[in-house]
Amino acid sequence: MKKFFSAILLLSVVTSVKAQDSVTIRKFFDEALVNGQSYENLRYLCKKIGPRLSGSANAQKSVEWSKKLMDSYGFDKVYLQEVMVPHWVRGAKEQGFIIDGKTRIPVPIAALGMSVATPKDGVTATIVEVKSLKELETLGESVVKGKIVFFNGPFDQRYIETGEGYGAAGVQRFAGPSAAAKLGAVGAIVRSITPALDDYPHTGGTVYEEGGRKIPAAAISTLAANKLSNMLRLRKLPQIKFFFKQNCELLPDVRSYNVIGEITGTEKPNKIITVGGHLDSWDLAEGAHDDGTGVMQSVEVLRIFKAVGYKPKNTVRAVFFMNEENGHKGGLKYAEVAAQNKEDHLVALETDEGGFTPRGFSFQGVTAAKLKDINNNFKSLLEPYEADRLVSGGGGTDIGPLKETIPSIVLMGFRPDSQRYFDIHHTPNDVFENVNKRELELGAASIAAMVYLIDQHGL
Amino acid sequence: MKKFFSAILLLSVVTSVKAQDSVTIRKFFDEALVNGQSYENLRYLCKKIGPRLSGSANAQKSVEWSKKLMDSYGFDKVYLQEVMVPHWVRGAKEQGFIIDGKTRIPVPIAALGMSVATPKDGVTATIVEVKSLKELETLGESVVKGKIVFFNGPFDQRYIETGEGYGAAGVQRFAGPSAAAKLGAVGAIVRSITPALDDYPHTGGTVYEEGGRKIPAAAISTLAANKLSNMLRLRKLPQIKFFFKQNCELLPDVRSYNVIGEITGTEKPNKIITVGGHLDSWDLAEGAHDDGTGVMQSVEVLRIFKAVGYKPKNTVRAVFFMNEENGHKGGLKYAEVAAQNKEDHLVALETDEGGFTPRGFSFQGVTAAKLKDINNNFKSLLEPYEADRLVSGGGGTDIGPLKETIPSIVLMGFRPDSQRYFDIHHTPNDVFENVNKRELELGAASIAAMVYLIDQHGL
Structure with a gap:
């Protein structure tokens, strides 16, 4: 019986506490x-x-x-x-071009945070497009050396919470440039980590491996990434090259x-x-x-x-x-x-x-x-x-x-x-x-x- | 025992149905x-x-x-x-002015849907500001007759779902003009039904009582409503008047x-x-x-x-x-x-x-x-x-x-x-x-x- 009353008492205390909390x-x-x-x-x-x-x-x-x-x-x-x-400072605005033979098509890019600059006259190279770090590893140094690596893994729209999609695709931005550098790439262009199709380059930090080579790395807008990917599919290397120039600096x-x-x-x-x-x-x-x-x-x-x-x-x-x-x-x-x-x-x-x-x-x-x-x-x-x-x-x-x-x-x-x-x-x-x-x-x-x-x- | 197995069976059927639904x-x-x-x-x-x-x-x-x-x-x-x-057609864009002595201050208004037009030269009158239909009723015909009623009941921000705030404040727009007409008003200006402070008049339908008088009615932006209300508080009637002209028509x-x-x-x-x-x-x-x-x-x-x-x-x-x-x-x-x-x-x-x-x-x-x-x-x-x-x-x-x-x-x-x-x-x-x-x-x-x-x- 005592137990019963205690339970009642406890319940009413809990109820009144909840009522007070609610107010x-x-x-x-x-x-x-x-x-x-x-x-x-x-x-x-x-x-x-x-x-x-x-x-x-x-x-x-x-x-x-x-x-x-x-x-x-x-x-x-x-x-x-x-x-x-x-x-870290960005310096003068970045320039990026898809080079298709003699045509230069400007595309929106932005240096990734903590990236090094390109040489003063920019970097021009043919492109290796990959959809993941794993694909990059599979290609290896023989394919990657001297190239600009274009990380174009898309944002997976199927995640209900976009943070999960960001984490999954984001590894390309966080770790991609450093991995590409290790295989002898001269630059990295990373598809913006966003579910949207737009003309904004989405910046964000990249992390170079301690003591490793550092190559310049930039975000490219998703629309421009789609365009570049389509051109690569249709026209093939080596006609298509990429040029970019960025002026960032770590003070x-x-x-x-x-x-x-x-x-x-x-x-x-x-x-x-x-x-x-x-x-x-x-x-x-x-x-x-x-x-x-x-x-x-x-x-x-x-x-x-x-x-x-x-x-x-x-x-x-x-x-x-x-x-x-x-x-x-x-x-x-x-x-x-x-x-x-x-x-x-x-x-x-x-x-x-x-x-x-x-x-x-x-x-x-x-x-x-x-x-x-x-x-x-x-x-x-x-x-x-x-x-x-x-x-x-x-x-x-x-x-x-x-x-x-x-x-x-x-x-x-x-x-x-x-x-x-x-x-x-x-x-x-x-x-x-x-x-x-x-x-x-x-x-x-x-x-x-x-x-x-x-x-x-x-x- | 049979019952037990049935329960297990039922449970597993329910579970597999849910699994199928989930897929x-x-x-x-x-x-x-x-x-x-x-x-x-x-x-x-x-x-x-x-x-x-x-x-x-x-x-x-x-x-x-x-x-x-x-x-x-x-x-x-x-x-x-x-x-x-x-x-119903809006016709030429509406005009609204607060008249302060000789000064005319333009304000953003929009005819409420199904409203009648003003006379060709617009309506000018002194203003009765109310915060609710109840307040309007309390004032009665002696105060309201010949005036423009300014419904300025605010959107109650405390509702968590804005639909509830819309419903509560919205009655001014749905039923206010008709109620004002009954008391002899010559026009109605209704504060936009929105939690935002902005310069948009938010239109929306108003409903005239079957067979009743119809007076022209317009929405006014929330910022303009605040301005008008402040002026009324500081300057008093009859120096402040309101003018509006609208050209809508029911075809x-x-x-x-x-x-x-x-x-x-x-x-x-x-x-x-x-x-x-x-x-x-x-x-x-x-x-x-x-x-x-x-x-x-x-x-x-x-x-x-x-x-x-x-x-x-x-x-x-x-x-x-x-x-x-x-x-x-x-x-x-x-x-x-x-x-x-x-x-x-x-x-x-x-x-x-x-x-x-x-x-x-x-x-x-x-x-x-x-x-x-x-x-x-x-x-x-x-x-x-x-x-x-x-x-x-x-x-x-x-x-x-x-x-x-x-x-x-x-x-x-x-x-x-x-x-x-x-x-x-x-x-x-x-x-x-x-x-x-x-x-x-x-x-x-x-x-x-x-x-x-x-x-x-x-x-």
Whole structure:
């Protein structure tokens, strides 16, 4: 009988806790949708500052403005965390041509981030088209040497979440140029990693193998890639050649900063929940969805807490990471300092998949049983906001290193709808105008709700 | 023991049915994403035909082209269903001014659909601003007579689904002008029904009470509405007046058509599943999301079935309804004919909430127990496609009349993400460029999956 009453008691406590959670979460959404500041903050970052690649003057401006913004919100602590970052610059705009006998057909290209320049007069060579790294390996040095390798593996449209398609095709960009260099190629042209057919070259970082040869590497638009591939099929080598010229350069490292603001926990000030995105962006546009939306959502979470009078039990920290795009130095530094200070991190949550309509959250490395618990505890509270897909999956690039230094930490990713992200990702089209105000705000409120639930109930 | 084995048997049958369903649904998505034709069909409808308000030459063109399209797909039946529709025309572009003493400030307005014109020289009057129909009633004839009523009730941002905000604020547009006329107003200006702050007047139909006075009514952009409201607050009447002039006209009814294509059921050819959207659009833009995407998804469902070799047991019909925007005559005619022919309709599913990323489906008037069953049976099969929110809610304007003539029918609505719809809805911005290819295709495949599940298992 006692057990029975205990069960009833427990049930009613659980029910009333859920009711309280529900009321609090509704307040976060009302605040975000009615008084939200993320959209106007993003407008400033995009329109008044603009592109902010690591090491640039704009990156420094964005650091200073972000700190001021956090100061203005009266958080308990606001500070900069010093980190040395690479300083890669694109230089004068790239030129690319398909050469068909005596005809030169201009095509849109953009140097991949961290690529070396071509020689001053550019590179001209015949082309080896491959659809994968494996195909490149099969061809071997005898075919590849002296050529420009054209990585033309398409984006697989069958993935429902575009992030999976990006990962699958993206390996050509991350690792292709270095693999081609090893086989004696003189340059690499990589099909833009996007489901869209458009005229934008989508830039993005490439990684040269430590100590290996470095060859110039550029992204080519998907429409131009299709054209080049068709010409190669119809006309055959060696009539078709490719020319490109790029002027990028890796300058000495620059002192920069992660920007950090926090609300100190009322009960467990030494336990930390981190929510963050990255402040740096590629140089071609405003870094609106990548990742202006993420940093503006992160700071909005803390602002919302203050605005509705929610005082977290644990310390909640908004982190604007520097240098996600071409080095990850901000994330590495944050993890290093956390380890040095023996910080007790409960959770780190990253928002770096665009400011689109919320779908849910991913949890990295939790067991199936744990994920089931999380769903049982939280799903119904997020369901009214359609942000209740709580799934297994990666956290994010910036928070990844924390797992090395603090193995007990749970890493999480905010998961907005993925359909539009890679259409604009790393292109001149990643501008403020392509962010929807309500989608951005719903994302901020969803993250606030999730941080609140973890703060209240743990994971 | 026998019971035990039966249970095991049943379980394994259910499991294998689900496995088969899962394989078939995956085929629909692959077909839509890899070989989809909805996007290029939509491009044609938007770019080669364009705006197609009922009764216009473009509406007729769209009917002819749609029939040809369905013919080209080789459906079992393709036919036109005659219906007389209203023929309202906007005439020369409207003019609107806030008059502040001797200053005239131009503001963006657009006549509401079915509105009468102003007198030839326009209407000038002082303004009564109200935030709701109730407030208008409270003011009464003594205040309202001879004035222009300015309906300025805002869109409530707190709704998570924007359709709810649209419904709540929209009553001002649907019923406001007629209510103002009854109190002696000389005109009505209605704040655009949108969560966005922009310079577009969002048009849309208004409805005059049968036999009542008719006054000219126009939508005003939300930014202009805010400006006008601020001026009224600061400057007071009667210094501030409003002038507008519009040239719209209701011409005699025109013969038009619903366009219908069907695949005849292999087992129950007399049982019908209808999937449809509306072919007509407002005159200000291309009717891309409203509702080009819906009709192109509807025909794509049948095309997908044929492409993957799925032969439905029941007859599946794609219906392009005419005249949803200003009369609903197509929907009324379809229901009337269905009743005359004693058609046995299982389900009608409408897609008229934009071609955005799928979220799920709504079911009109099903019991809570039934909805639970539907979730138990179908949710897990739609979950991989993130189209698994199966909720109670309306079907749509075009299919609504079927419930009157065939009470046993279940009405359903396709529910895409709602955040962006009312930003562009009924504005010059509702163009092809604002439709995302994958979002459109995922919607078509989701609807195909749902129609398949109903065809296989009933509801």
